[in-house]
Amino acid sequence: xxxxxxxxxxxxxxxxxxxxxxxxxxxxxxxxxxxxxxxxxxxxxxxxxxxxxxxxxxxxxxxxxxxxxxxxxxxxxxxxxxxxxxxxxxxxxxxxxxxxxxxxxxxxxxxxxxxxxxxxxxxxxxxxxxxxxxxxxxxxxxxxxxxxxxxxxxxxxxxxxxxxxxxxxxxxxxxxxxxxxxxxxxxxxxxxxxxxxxxxxxxxxxxxxxxxxxxxxxxxxxxxxxxxxxxxxx
Numbered sequence: 485x486x487x488x489x490x491x492x493x494x495x496x497x498x499x500x501x502x503x504x505x506x507x508x509x510x511x512x513x514x515x516x517x518x519x520x521x522x523x524x525x526x527x528x529x530x531x532x533x534x535x536x537x538x539x540x541x542x543x544x545x546x547x548x549x550x551x552x553x554x555x556x557x558x559x560x561x562x563x564x565x566x567x568x569x570x571x572x573x574x575x576x577x578x579x580x581x582x583x584x585x586x587x588x589x590x591x592x593x594x595x596x597x598x599x600x601x602x603x604x605x606x607x608x609x610x611x612x613x614x615x616x617x618x619x620x621x622x623x624x625x626x627x628x629x630x631x632x633x634x635x636x637x638x639x640x641x642x643x644x645x646x647x648x649x650x651x652x653x654x655x656x657x658x659x660x661x662x663x664x665x666x667x668x669x670x671x672x673x674x675x676x677x678x679x680x681x682x683x684x685x686x687x688x689x690x691x692x693x694x695x696x697x698x699x700x701x702x703x704x705x706x707x708x709x710x711x712x713x714x715x716x717x718x
Contacts, residue, residue, distance in 0.1 A: 502539040504533070505533055505540055505543035506547065510550075510552065513552045513553070513653070514621055515617065516653065518563050520566050520653070521563060523562050526540050526541065526544070568708070574651065575697075579694065581632070582693040582694070583690050583694050584640055585631050585640055585641070585644050586689045586690065587689055587690045589631045590686045592634065592635055597630065597633065600630050601630045604626050604627040605674045607619075607623045608623040609671045611623050612666045617656060620659055620664075621652050621655050621656060624655060625648045625652065629644070629648060631681070632645065657707060661703055661704075
């Protein structure tokens with residue numbers, strides 16, 4: 485929905501204004517249309533969306549909870565920065581979580597878990613086919629979240645979800661490095677992961693998950709290596 489369409493709605497259900505602002509800002513942040521470090525002006529947003537500052541603030545609170553915006557000591561708000569210098573620590577953590585959650589899913593999943601994981605793998609494949617970067621980010625997150633939940637360990641699931649959310653803009657850079665035309669082999673890795681989970685082959689699930697994480701890490705590292713100054717268009 486465009487800003488003009490939002491303004492054209494005469495009355496909104498309670499909370500719907502918050503969701504509209506949240507959805508639009510989230511998409512702009514994840515799509516890197518709002519680069520890391522960009523200031524966010526509540527007054528300008530209220531004028532842009534044609535609503536009071538209350539739903540704007542509520543939307544910003546939600547985004548802050550996801551680590552996408554942060555409030556500064558002077559109470560101004562900005563898009564959260566990406567800690568490029570310490571990406572290796574994120575890569576280590578997400579690789580470990582991919583491996584352990586996929587192993588556990590292979591061991592502990594229930595039929596309904598497998599059905600959801602398969603459905604999300606198909607949704608991801610459709611987003612890739614459509615070259616829908618935001619769709620790829622959302623469905624990739626949901627796919628790996630479903631794998632984690634199938635492992636039946638709430639501690640690992642919680643940490644995995646945190647890493648998946650924090651890594652969404654990194655994933656945008658990853659897709660951007662392919663001009664949003666993700667090679668088919670990476671879609672197939674999801675399908676191979678589903679197969680290993682379905683077969684309850686814990687060791688195969690581990691190997692595929694590591695391979696899946698490693699190729700993402702390599703591609704991002706190569707992206708930065710092409711410009712040692714990290715002068716990447718955000």
